Amino acid sequence: MSLRFNIGAAALALSAAAGAAAGEPATAPAAAGRLVLGESGLWRAFYAWKTPVLRKDGALKEEGRDGYGPGLVARTDPPPPGWREPDFADSAWSRAQFPRHGRSDYGFGGSGGPTLSALCLRGKFRVDDPAAVRGLALSLAYRGGVAVYLNGKELARQHLPKEGALAADALADDYPAEAFLRADGKCIMSHAVHDIGKVMSDAEGLARRIRELKDLAIKPADLRKGTNLLAVELHRAPYFGNGLEKEDLNHRSIWGTCGLVSLALRAEAGAEPNVSRPKGLQVWSTSVLRRSGPADWADPLEPSEPVSITACRNGRFTGKVTVACDRPLAGVRAEAGELKRKDGQAAIPASAIQVLYAVRDDAQLMRHRSGDGYWDSLLAAAPEKVEPVKRGDGTLLGAVQPVVLKVRVGAEAAPGDYAGKLSVSANGEKPVEVPVELRVLDWKLPDPADYVTHMGIVQSPDSVAIQYKVPLWSEEHWKLMEKSFELIGELGNKYLAVPLICRTNFGNEQTMVRWVQDGQGWKFDFAIFDRYLDLAQKHQKMDVVCLYLWDAYTGYVGWSKSEGKPPLVTRWDPQAQKAEGITAPRFESPEGKPAWGQLAKELGARLEKRGLAGATMLGISSEWWMPTKETAAAYKEFFPNAKWVANGHPDMRGGNASGIPIAYNTAVYVNLFPVPGQAGRGAKDGYYHGWQVKDDLFPRAGGPATRNPLYPSSHLAVHRITMEAAFFANFSGLGRTGADFWPVLGRESLSIKGNAKRSTTVTARFPGSCWDQLNMDTATENLLAAGPSGAMPTERFEQVREGVQDCEARICIEKALLDGKLPVELAKKCREVLDERQWRIRAGCNGNWNWYEGAGSAGLAEKLYSTAAEVAGKPGAKSP
Secondary structure, three states: OOOOOOOOOOOOOOOOOOEEEEEEEEOOOOOOOOEEOOOOEEEEEEEEEOOHHHHHHEEEEEEEEEOOOOOOEEEOOOOOOOOOOOOOOOOOOEEOOOOOOOOOOOOOOOOOOHEEEEEEEEEEEEEEOOOOOOOOOOEEEEEEEEEEEOOOOEEEOOOOOOOOOOOOOOOOOOOOOHOEEEOOOOEEOOOOOEEEEEEEEOHHHHHOOOEEEEEEOOOOOHOOOOEEEEEEEEEOEEEEEEHOOOOOOOOOOOOOOEEEEEEEEOEEEEEEEOOOOOOOEEEEEOOOOOOOOOOOOOOOOOOOOOOEEEEEEOOEEEEEEEEEEOOEEEEEEEEOEEEEEEOOOOEEHHHHEEEEEEOOOOOEEEEEEOOOOEEEEOOOOOOOOOOEOOOOOOOHHHHHHHHEEEEEOOOOOEEEEEEEEEEEEEEOOOOOEEEEEEEEEEOOOOOHOOOEEEEEOOHHHHHHHHHHHHOOOOOHHHHHHHHHHHHHHHHOOOOEEOOOOOOOOOOOOOOOEEEEEEEOOOEEEOHOOOOOHHHHHHHHOOOOEEEEEOHHHHHHEEEEEEEOOOOOOEEEOHHHHHEEEEOOOOOOOOOOOHHHHHHHHHHHHHHHHOOOHHHHHEEEEOOOOEHHHHHHHHHHHOOOOOEEEEEEEEOOOEEOOEEEEEEEEEEOOOOOOOOOOOOOOOOOOOOOOOOOOOOOEEEOOOOOOOOOOOOOOOOOOHHHHHHHHHHOOOOOOOEEEEEEOOOOOHHHHHHOOOOOOOOHHHHHOHHHHHHHHHHHHHEEEEEEEEOOEEEEEEEEHHHHHHHHHHHHHHHHHHHHHHHOOOOOHHHHHHHHHHHHHHHHHHHHHOOHHHHHHOOOOHHHHHHHHHHHHOOOOOOEEEEE
């Protein structure tokens, strides 16, 4: 049985070489013998990011322009001293593997793109007797320049300065112009891009980007008994002329001049391979920013590491272990004991630690899920049995069971360092104890209801009813919905949508205010409305209560115009206790104004009594489509102080919906945020403070605030930092994001006429209100999982939560800076801490997120919370 603990396991996709067939090496390593280290093995990786360098007319200059602003401007720390030495502690580095994808990728999807300045790799292999090693040789292919070290000794360097110590910012030798430009002078595209029918790629040009180091012989005298370290250092080359200068991010001509293409260390005898999963059970600590999968395994040559959690008071924080095996896993259970402060004077009780199990749920038919499986939903019990996963090509992977620890740190918890254990067991296996370390910083988070970060998470009553097969508005339904509200309330959610018409884009079959006909006109039943508001107010404060009474089917103006159809509402028969859909009179019609006006009057009184008059808004418009002028005029009669909610591509701040001012909007198109201290017009103190506004990101593809949508399969680091990135871009948080829009319709929905995006959520239920690119399924349908008896968290949800907690600490610091009363040195420290976070998040947006997972992210959280403690008058971040 092999047992190992490690921090930061990650799968990293690096590019394959030009023209490689799927699954074939880009350049076949010439060395013979058994593979000892290769792309399928586990590597520790460090990435350095800098603004690209361009050589033009013989001179070098930084070139950071792109089509969305200074998006290629980057700056992060160089690799730490001593990283090439075998005894260097690399557990905080990213864990990298290099699976092949069978195509060249020199853009932003591979190893990092133009802002990757240097890539440092550490791979380990074992030798029992150096004298017995024969035929040990290394071959690799790369972009830029490379240096190779064994146990701290440099063995070779190519396409780099030949003399002296290698500087962290050293540049590789220039590429020829033909690596950038085709014979006709146009830029080479990394994939086939057509220009008026002409293919713009160039196989020969792409091949010129690949450099090789072949058959580097390693002498037995350079080896040591036991673990040996192979370190590979890759550096970028400058760009050439308009190879970067001319093009922007809308093109595929921008490629990463630093990267690994292939690697193979082979031996005829004497060296043990470290390229595949060891036999038996493995249990190891894992970064919470890493999504687990069946290809995961722990490096048997690395030391055990504890689960390490950084926290502050009055919050919830997570740690993670992965349980994996090359055979089926059965009966996995984990138990957490109390965490005792190291001086013995305080403890976090075991009752404050929740153990959750990530389960495979990719069969839910949701979009944007692929690969070897999808582990995300967090349930209170593990499956009784987990089978190894078999790929389509027949490759057998392991069985995996991720375990997440969620620690609730009380508002009055004593700061300091705590320690405990997590006991992990499985049928037929000896229990494994994993050390758990918790550091509590002396800053107190506000209660979630008082968070400043604006979260616009949407709850779906119809999805809950369909998922659990319970009648709409039954007692069972209300109990199930409360679980959703409890969880999104923990995020500090401040948004509620109340449908007043049927068949909207949110897929509601009924309205929450029901129309009752009594022979003399219409009266209104508010029973469901009142109870829904009661439930929401129990768990969240609300900045926005959106009365949803417009959708595209009711008529619009914008890109085009449609008279639409009358709104649909729910009629209620109190005697028969029966609800049915009916067509209501148009808002602006002579018949409609009295009825809708009376409804508005009664709604206004109820909302005012609840203290929600100022939060009340109307909506919801999509894209550039708005209600007709006639409809908007009627709305203004009903609600004289009407404000509008808009969900669309553009930033509509300051605009109006046919005369109704837009007071809250979620935008897809958001510029990549500026570099620290260089914000645009309207910035304060050289920065945007987005938490001061009430407008959110709709985190779907195309929104470049992070250049990454919040798909269910998106990297967990993106879920962690999206809210903070929104601040940098002058938005207040996350909007138009589903809490529980589960894939309840099944495959039959894929054939619904007009279901353009092939959704299986209730947003595809009524094609007349399909919003196409703005449907919920184009970003995040749900942050919550459908548990056995109601909503449960997901790993994505937990990272969004911790991201919001980070934002609250940032807001505390920013408020103190804006107040201008901090001591000079503390103010300087605050700016340095905040700037470092902004630079690192920006690098992730333009590079890849695997590096962020292991780039000292835990240290970033500790700096943030300890600095907030100082600002709040708590100079000691830790107690004895």
